[in-house]
Amino acid sequence: MSTETTPTRSAPAADEAALRKALASTSRPPRASAVSATLTFGWRGMLKVKHVPEQLLDVTITPVMFVLMFTYLFGGAIAGSTGDYLDYILPGILVMSVLFTTVYSGVALNTDLTKGVVDRFRSLPVWRPAPLVGSLLGDSVRYLLAGTVIVVLGVILGFRPEAGLGGVLAALALVVVFAFGLSWVFTTLGLLLRSPNAVMNAGFMGIFPLTFLSNVFVEPETLPAGLEAFVDVNPISILATASRGLMEGTAEVADIAIVLGTAAALTAVFAPLTVRLYRRV
Amino acid sequence: MVSREKGAAALTAQSTLAIEASGLVKVFGKTRAVDGVDLAVRRGSVYGVLGPNGAGKTTTIRMLATLLRPDAGSARVLGHDIVTEADAVRGLVSLTGQLASVDEDLTGRENLVLLARLLGLRRVEAKARATELLEAFGLADAAGRLVKHYSGGMRRRLDIAASIVVTPELMFLDEPTTGLDPRSRNQVWDIIRTLVAGGTTILLCTQYLDEADQLADGIAVIDHGKVIAEGTPGQLKASVGSGALHVRLLDPEQRPDAERVLTRELAGVHLEPDPAALSASCADPDRAAQAVAELSRSGIRIADFSLGQPSLDEVFLALTGHPAEPDAVAEEAAAGEEQAA
Numbered sequence: 001m002s003t004e005t006t007p008t009r010s011a012p013a014a015d016e017a018a019l020r021k022a023l024a025s026t027s028r029p030p031r032a033s034a035v036s037a038t039l040t041f042g043w044r045g046m047l048k049v050k051h052v053p054e055q056l057l058d059v060t061i062t063p064v065m066f067v068l069m070f071t072y073l074f075g076g077a078i079a080g081s082t083g084d085y086l087d088y089i090l091p092g093i094l095v096m097s098v099l100f101t102t103v104y105s106g107v108a109l110n111t112d113l114t115k116g117v118v119d120r121f122r123s124l125p126v127w128r129p130a131p132l133v134g135s136l137l138g139d140s141v142r143y144l145l146a147g148t149v150i151v152v153l154g155v156i157l158g159f160r161p162e163a164g165l166g167g168v169l170a171a172l173a174l175v176v177v178f179a180f181g182l183s184w185v186f187t188t189l190g191l192l193l194r195s196p197n198a199v200m201n202a203g204f205m206g207i208f209p210l211t212f213l214s215n216v217f218v219e220p221e222t223l224p225a226g227l228e229a230f231v232d233v234n235p236i237s238i239l240a241t242a243s244r245g246l247m248e249g250t251a252e253v254a255d256i257a258i259v260l261g262t263a264a265a266l267t268a269v270f271a272p273l274t275v276r277l278y279r280r281v
Numbered sequence: 282m283v284s285r286e287k288g289a290a291a292l293t294a295q296s297t298l299a300i301e302a303s304g305l306v307k308v309f310g311k312t313r314a315v316d317g318v319d320l321a322v323r324r325g326s327v328y329g330v331l332g333p334n335g336a337g338k339t340t341t342i343r344m345l346a347t348l349l350r351p352d353a354g355s356a357r358v359l360g361h362d363i364v365t366e367a368d369a370v371r372g373l374v375s376l377t378g379q380l381a382s383v384d385e386d387l388t389g390r391e392n393l394v395l396l397a398r399l400l401g402l403r404r405v406e407a408k409a410r411a412t413e414l415l416e417a418f419g420l421a422d423a424a425g426r427l428v429k430h431y432s433g434g435m436r437r438r439l440d441i442a443a444s445i446v447v448t449p450e451l452m453f454l455d456e457p458t459t460g461l462d463p464r465s466r467n468q469v470w471d472i473i474r475t476l477v478a479g480g481t482t483i484l485l486c487t488q489y490l491d492e493a494d495q496l497a498d499g500i501a502v503i504d505h506g507k508v509i510a511e512g513t514p515g516q517l518k519a520s521v522g523s524g525a526l527h528v529r530l531l532d533p534e535q536r537p538d539a540e541r542v543l544t545r546e547l548a549g550v551h552l553e554p555d556p557a558a559l560s561a562s563c564a565d566p567d568r569a570a571q572a573v574a575e576l577s578r579s580g581i582r583i584a585d586f587s588l589g590q591p592s593l594d595e596v597f598l599a600l601t602g603h604p605a606e607p608d609a610v611a612e613e614a615a616a617g618e619e620q621a622a
Contacts, residue, residue, distance in 0.1 A: 016475055018417035023448050023479040029401035031372070040398040048386050051427060116380030120443070123346050124399050125372040 034127035038134040045138015048108070049145065055104060056142060060149045063097035067153055070217060078218060083158060090154040091171060091243040092216030094147050095236060098175045099182060099211060101146045103203035105139045106186030110196045113281060122278075129275045136183055143179045147172045163249035170251075171243040174259060178239050181263030184270035191277040216240050235262045299324045299451050299482040300345060304354035307340050314340040316506030317354065322499070324450075327473070327483045329497030331490065331597075337506040338486040339379055342453050345484065346376045359450055375444040379455045382440060385429040389420050389439050392428060396446045414442040418472070434465025441472055451482045458492060470495060490594050504601050517596045524589060525551075525560045526569045531582040533557040539581050546572040551595065557584065560595075 032040070049056060067089065070078075075085030109132075112118045121131045151159075151168055161167055186203050193199050213227070214236040220228045231237050239259050245251030300322035307315040315337040322328040330338050343349040345358055347367040355362065361369040376382075383392050390411050397407035415424045418438045428436060437457060444452055454473070458466040473496055477483060487493055493500050494514050502510040502517070510517060526547065530539055533556040540559060543550045547569075549562030563569045569588045576583060 015417055015419065016471070018413075019472065019475045020479060022413050022417040023445060023476065023481070028372075028447055029403075029406070032399055032401040036401075037399055040395060043398075044384070044387070044391075044395055047391055051386050051388075112384075115385065116378045116382035117384055119343075119348060119376060119378045119380075120382040120396075121399075122348055123371055123374070123376040124396075125368060126399055130399075 032126055034130060037126040037130035038137065041131050041134020042137040042141075043134075045135050046141055048138070049142050056101075056145060059101045059104060060097055060146050062100065063093050063146075063150055064153055066096070067093050067150065067157070071157065086154065086157055086159050087161075087248075088219075088244070089217065090150070090159050091247050092214075092240045094150045094154075094171065095175055095240045095243055096211050096216055097146045097150050098143045098179045099207055099236065100204075101139075101143050102179045102183040103186050103200060103207055104142075105136060105183040106188075106190030106199045106203055107196045108135065108139075109187050109190035110193060110199045113191065114195065118278075118281060122281075128279065129271075132187060132271075132274055132278060136180055136187070139183060140176050140180055143176045144172065147175055161247035163247055167247045167249055171246040174246060174256065175239065175243060178235075178259050178263045181266035184267055184274055187274045188270050188277065191274060191281055210234065210236055214240060235259070238262075297324055298322065298357075299326075300328070300356065300358055300484060302341075302345065302354065302356035305341065305344055305351050305356060306353035307337075307344060307349060308352050309340075313506050315344070315351075318501075318503070318506070318508055320356075320501060320508070322482065322484060324482050325477075325480055326498040327477050327485055327496050329493035329500040330484065330486045330503055331488070331493045331500050332503035333488055336503045338488075338503060339455055340506075341503070342376070342455050342484065342486055346374060346453050347371055348376075373449065374451045374453060375447075375449040376453045377440050377444045377455065377457060379459065383428050383436060383443055386427065388425050388427055389415060389431070389435075390424040392439060392443055393446060396443050400447045402446075410446060414446065418442045432465075433461055434468060437461060437465065437469055438472065441469070445476070445481075448479070449481060451484065452476065453484050453486075455486045456488065457485070458487075458489065466492075490597060502597065502600055510596075510600050520596070520599075524562075524564050525549075525595065526563045526572060526586065526588050527553075527558065527560045528573070528576065528586045529555065529558045529584045531557070531584045535581045538579065539576055542576050542579050542581065543572060546575050553594075563588070 067086075070089055070093075071082050071086050075082035075089075079085035079088055109118075112121075118131075151172070163170075186199070189202055190199050193202060214231055214234045216236065220231040220237070223231060235258070238255050242251055242255040242259050245255060298321055300320055302318060302320040305315055305318040305320075306313065318337070318341055320328070320330075320341075330341065332338050340349065344351050345356055345363060347363050347370050350364060355364070357363070358370045359373050361373070363370055383389075384395070387395065393411035393414055394407045397410045398404070402410060412421075412424075415421045418441070420435060420439060420442070423431060423435060428439065431439065441454075441457070457473070458469050461469065470492070473483065473485070477496075483496075485493070485496060497514065499513055500511070500517060501508045510520070512520070526543075528539065528543070530536060536552070536557065536559060540550055540552070543559065543561045547561040547563045551560050553559055561572070563572070566588055573583065573586055
């Protein structure tokens with residue numbers, strides 16, 4: 001009768017003596033500070049970029065294809081030459097690729113939720129918004145990588161911005177700041193919807209048309225009046241204009257201010273909402 | 282002097298209980314998931330909360346672990362109120378949820394270092410602690426592999442390791458062996474026993490009756506959000522009455538024959554979930570021996586038999602009038618309610 005249990009006992013599951021020692025050997029350390037906890041969550045986000053590079057590829061392949069397709073198929077027709085069009089579209093695609101990446105912040109949060117990881121984080125004695133703020137800081141690194149891919153591709157294809165490296169870095173920074181603000185919208189969505197796929201679909205259903213109904217691809221002058229009016233006030237257009245301006249050295253302070261203001265407003269509304277939802281899930 | 286003694290007595294009374302809950306209620310939509318649960322769990326004990334899926338076990342544990350706010354009632358965990366002193370509670374307990382709540386996209390080592398850092402260990406300490414735990418839990422070889430490639434048993438061990446990065450005073454374990462093969466289940470049980478020997482109090486939710494029987498000092502049986510019985514495993518069994526003869530056959534096809542023989546010899550024949558096993562109520566060893574002899578005379582081949590107290594399965598049936606079988610529909614409904622809420 002005891003034959004059933006014999007093989008299971010001999011399996012090297014857990015070393016009992018080592019386990020006893022492990023249990024005995026810790027005293028409770030002082031609590032992690034809010035900054036330290038946030039940075040630790042940011043580190044987790046960066047580890048994910050390392051271990052799941054596919055996710056970054058997913059969101060950069062589409063923009064890369066768009067650069068190639070739009071430049072070589074439509075560039076001549078839209079701007080007269082592929083080179084002129086590349087100057088126009090590249091900052092726009094930079095905006096697009098980074099903003100697409102923000103949807104994944106919501107998807108990742110929802111994945112944590114469905115896998116039960118959120119429960120563990122919420123049962124820890126840390127500053128409550130730390131998992132959220134930390135993840136978005138980590139994600140900002142991801143945004144920076146997505147943006148860099150597009151800029152490097154552009155340079156390979158012959159993109160030579162007037163304002164040089166400084167202008168490119170300034171544009172990249174502006175886009176990442178805006179993306180940080182926008183990603184709170186998707187984390188809110190990530191806590192409201194049921195599955196990571198639902199977040200992905202809803203996210204792209206919003207971000208895709210908003211990106212196309214902007215000046216990312218074409219100058220709005222050619223559009224019907226009503227559409228043109230919308231495109232002109234679309235924050236994505238203003239972000240694209242500001243990025244172009246920074247890269248060409250012709251940026252207007254007003255545009256940059258609107259972009260930063262929008263990012264601040266999105267954060268002010270959606271960050272507290274996300275934190276509140278996170279406490280209740 | 283007198284008042285000081287009184288104070289000390291009150292303190293002792295308070296400190297002997299790790300969990301005191303009274304009248305906990307949680308409502309999701311129209312479902313009263315937890316409907317007035319009282320619990321008193323002694324420090325240093327393993328307390329089993331036993332019930333089928335959807336009975337309200339997980340909701341109870343989530344309230345006690347400060348993840349959900351109760352709609353009514355109150356509870357103190359290690360002397361701290363779960364609502365007004367939630368942060369203090371979080372500093373003393375750890376939770377091992379129903380889903381192995383580890384990050385699949387990180388390695389085993391990274392998971393442990395992450396938690397160690399979040400719990401306030403410095404970088405070097407965190408790394409050392411991760412190494413120590415990986416070795417203690419037999420995961421040293423898999424330390425650098427992504428958790429998504431781990432087996433269910435390894436994942437669960439990592440999950441428990443993650444819960445004791447800083448040794449908790451109280452640990453919530455929500456169905457720690459659901460979905461594990463028997464071997465991994467025994468491993469997890471051994472780990473739990475070692476934790477208890479080290480002085481950790483454990484609140485164990487389970488739908489497996491033998492798990493509560495194996496591990497718990499005290500058990501609350503919960504059904505439809507209410508505690509319907511409470512006691513030691515022995516008391517619960519005694520409340521159902523007589524002992525039972527358990528028989529397992531070599532050939533499951535002979536079970537109907539065996540059922541006939543046992544019905545004739547004894548009473549209260551019960552078919553077990555194992556298709557080759559059955560049991561019958563019987564308190565008298567002589568009559569049990571007779572019944573076994575009768576079985577072999579009838580040409581029924583027996584793999585093994587034992588005379589023992591009734592199983593908790595029988596206890597559950599006697600208490601609730603329905604078997605403790607996993608009820609997938611009820612669980613999904615409850616999970617849906619929780620999501621919607």
